[in-house]
Amino acid sequence: MTxxxxxxxxxxxxxxxxxxxxxxxxxxxxxxxxxxxYLATAEALDDEMRERIAQHRxxxxxxxxxxxxxxxxxxxxxxxDGEGRPILIDCLTLWLxxxxxxxxxxxxxxxxxxxxxxxxxxxxxxxSNEVGFGLVPETPLGRRFRDAQGRLNQQVAAIADRVVLVxxxxxxTLK
Amino acid sequence: MTxxxxxxxxxxxxxxxxxxxxxxxxxxxxxxxxxxxYLATAEALDDEMRERIAQHRxxxxxxxxxxxxxxxxxxxxxxxDGEGRPILIDCLTLWLxxxxxxxxxxxxxxxxxxxxxxxxxxxxxxxSNEVGFGLVPETPLGRRFRDAQGRLNQQVAAIADRVVLVxxxxxxTLK
Amino acid sequence: MTxxxxxxxxxxxxxxxxxxxxxxxxxxxxxxxxxxxYLATAEALDDEMRERIAQHRxxxxxxxxxxxxxxxxxxxxxxxDGEGRPILIDCLTLWLxxxxxxxxxxxxxxxxxxxxxxxxxxxxxxxSNEVGFGLVPETPLGRRFRDAQGRLNQQVAAIADRVVLVxxxxxxTLK
Numbered sequence: 001m002t003x004x005x006x007x008x009x010x011x012x013x014x015x016x017x018x019x020x021x022x023x024x025x026x027x028x029x030x031x032x033x034x035x036x037x038y039l040a041t042a043e044a045l046d047d048e049m050r051e052r053i054a055q056h057r058x059x060x061x062x063x064x065x066x067x068x069x070x071x072x073x074x075x076x077x078x079x080x081d082g083e084g085r086p087i088l089i090d091c092l093t094l095w096l097x098x099x100x101x102x103x104x105x106x107x108x109x110x111x112x113x114x115x116x117x118x119x120x121x122x123x124x125x126x127x128s129n130e131v132g133f134g135l136v137p138e139t140p141l142g143r144r145f146r147d148a149q150g151r152l153n154q155q156v157a158a159i160a161d162r163v164v165l166v167x168x169x170x171x172x173t174l175k
Numbered sequence: 176m177t178x179x180x181x182x183x184x185x186x187x188x189x190x191x192x193x194x195x196x197x198x199x200x201x202x203x204x205x206x207x208x209x210x211x212x213y214l215a216t217a218e219a220l221d222d223e224m225r226e227r228i229a230q231h232r233x234x235x236x237x238x239x240x241x242x243x244x245x246x247x248x249x250x251x252x253x254x255x256d257g258e259g260r261p262i263l264i265d266c267l268t269l270w271l272x273x274x275x276x277x278x279x280x281x282x283x284x285x286x287x288x289x290x291x292x293x294x295x296x297x298x299x300x301x302x303s304n305e306v307g308f309g310l311v312p313e314t315p316l317g318r319r320f321r322d323a324q325g326r327l328n329q330q331v332a333a334i335a336d337r338v339v340l341v342x343x344x345x346x347x348t349l350k
Numbered sequence: 351m352t353x354x355x356x357x358x359x360x361x362x363x364x365x366x367x368x369x370x371x372x373x374x375x376x377x378x379x380x381x382x383x384x385x386x387x388y389l390a391t392a393e394a395l396d397d398e399m400r401e402r403i404a405q406h407r408x409x410x411x412x413x414x415x416x417x418x419x420x421x422x423x424x425x426x427x428x429x430x431d432g433e434g435r436p437i438l439i440d441c442l443t444l445w446l447x448x449x450x451x452x453x454x455x456x457x458x459x460x461x462x463x464x465x466x467x468x469x470x471x472x473x474x475x476x477x478s479n480e481v482g483f484g485l486v487p488e489t490p491l492g493r494r495f496r497d498a499q500g501r502l503n504q505q506v507a508a509i510a511d512r513v514v515l516v517x518x519x520x521x522x523t524l525k
Contacts, residue, residue, distance in 0.1 A: 153519075
């Protein structure tokens with residue numbers, strides 16, 4: 001879909017749940033020369049998650065190098081980028097959720113991640129959820145997560161070369 | 176607003192709650208020659224729903240042929256399209272909710288619907304909710320619904336000639 | 351960012367939670383000649399709100415005239431506009447929430463607000479949340495609020511000269 005030399009250093013693909021954002025991001029990164037590194041941030045804690053992870057893996061073939069990075073995403077990006085591999089991060093939302101639930105310093109973790117993303121030679125395509133278009137969440141944890149996600153999306157969007165918002169499988173260019 | 180020959184075969188109008196998507200879709204379909212078929216998918220199960228249905232009907236005059244199609248939407252589309260009528264479907268979200276709550280095979284129902292939409296001569300304008308831009312729903316049913324809605328929107332968007340996202344009564348063109 | 355003569359009479363800045371909409375709106379209004387009137391609609395009822403208000407104030411300097419207008423927003427707009435001041439309203443969502451929770455006539459309050467906004471010489475920049483892109487809220491109050499917010503956004507968008515939707519700090523032009 002996209003030829004290699006049109007893929008910028010850092011692309012942020014925002015979208016809602018089941019918006020087709022992962023598929024769109026995969027199409028972008030496969031415009032670069034394989035093999036592509038898939039940084040998987042999901043932790044298969046229950047059957048529902050296992051099923052979702054399986055569905056995503058199903059679409060990827062042997063040209064993908066899959067690395068699980070549920071917590072040390074910054075380290076995994078630095079390593080793969082150092083090896084000159086195109087990187088797909090799927091997704092920042094699960095990584096943020098893992099980080100928050102582990103009781104880590106979320107602000108520092110996001111800052112560290114942004115530093116690595118800013119230094120990366122790329123191409124890097126990062127998938128993230130837009131979660132702020134609903135009512136105020138009922139729980140303090142829900143509100144903390146929504147705030148952290150919004151701030152992280154702004155942070156990554158500010159250093160990205162290209163930002164798209166995916167709805168119903170279709171991209172809207174934000175930057 | 177739109178003259179008949181500019182209205183494509185299949186248009187998907189996505190939007191949030193109270194976004195003005197129904198009104199926008201009505202303006203589109205009334206660009207075709209009347210009478211227009213209004214496929215109403217709402218079931219008036221309580222006073223709140225009855226009030227909403229009444230408000231929507233209030234805007235429509237005698238040039239509309241209203242058919243209730245809370246479950247067999249595919250059949251109602253095929254019939255009205257066979258008679259050469261322009262069709263407004265309002266909305267896919269309520270139909271999907273009815274289908275899910277009735278315990279039907281949602282995947283098959285969506286597939287059947289997509290087949291009929293793809294075959295229709297049109298013009299058809301389908302209204303649907305974008306529901307994925309919030310936090311993960313608390314309940315399994317909520318998550319199932321959100322997933323099904325996202326997939327259905329992608330499915331219809333893929334075969335639509337035109338897709339718009341409505342916010343505050345204003346359309347953003349996605350396709 | 352924006353020079354004074356490019357700022358229209360009335361701008362509506364829509365966005366999700368933590369979308370960067372307040373910051374974007376501040377950048378717009380500061381394109382006009384200072385001092386700028388900041389109409390703050392938040393009520394500091396708890397520590398979480400106090401913290402958010404403090405963060406927002408932190409970005410503003412002595413060129414801002416801050417007025418609290420949690421309820422009589424229409425009156426505060428008319429007064430500041432009468433004095434020829436550029437106005438930033440942050441935000442319609444908190445004002446609507448205050449109005450609803452106070453048991454006031456929400457429809458009439460929105461109508462009164464729209465009349466004042468329509469008459470204002472401007473420039474006025476109004477910030478508001480887009481809250482309709484999730485599942486149907488569990489509670490009747492949640493549904494009433496979401497409906498009222500959607501209608502208010504449509505109402506203000508209809509009379510605005512410019513409407514933007516902010517996501518991840520980046521604006522999409524709706525009008």
